[in-house]
Amino acid sequence: AQSVTQLGSHVSVSEGALVLLRCNYSSSVPPYLFWYVQYPNQGLQLLLKYTSAATLVKGINGFEAEFKKSETSFHLTKPSAHMSDAAEYFCAALNNAGNMLTFGGGTRLMVKP
């Protein structure tokens, strides 16, 4: 069965610092991968997605993620954190049938002034 692991349930960075949120997947074939963001008491919003095209994917709000097959990773980065980036971030992978998402446990990002 497919699984998605997010290392670090809580990450704290200073405003202006690099954001790095880690995601590793387990799959026998390269999956379709997604990063979602959730602000308090709201639904999930898609940040970006990898669909077997370019390995470096750019998303909204200055975020990007790089698919590395050799490391089975899809880490999310942003060069400079803003206070408004404080939220929970979820990595997810689609199953081989393309209709079910497996989510990681989520990482709560805190941004210090």
Place this chain on the structure above:
Amino acid sequence: SQTIHQWPATLVQPVGSPLSLECTVEGTSNPNLYWYRQAAGRGLQLLFYSVGIGQISSEVPQNLSASRPQDRQFILSSKKLLLSDSGFYLCASQKGGSMYNEQFFGPGTRLTVL
């Protein structure tokens, strides 16, 4: 793009009372629909999914049920709520007729069972 509506936004119910949460989708036809739950401090748990009217698959045995009476309507129900049913319920939609697409999420319903 798709728009997902959920209501109510918040709900406080006593133990043993019934539940009905509604989700409607705009902007696509024949979508795959999903109900998720987030308990406090935990990740997303898939409860039900549906590939068409009247077609419901349950992922977790529990006190809840789901129905899809119309193409773009998905309802989550319970006959008698338990304390453990408290949580944040999210409805999601995947574009119909095309796999390997992202899911779009609604704004959620915060349910508190007292």
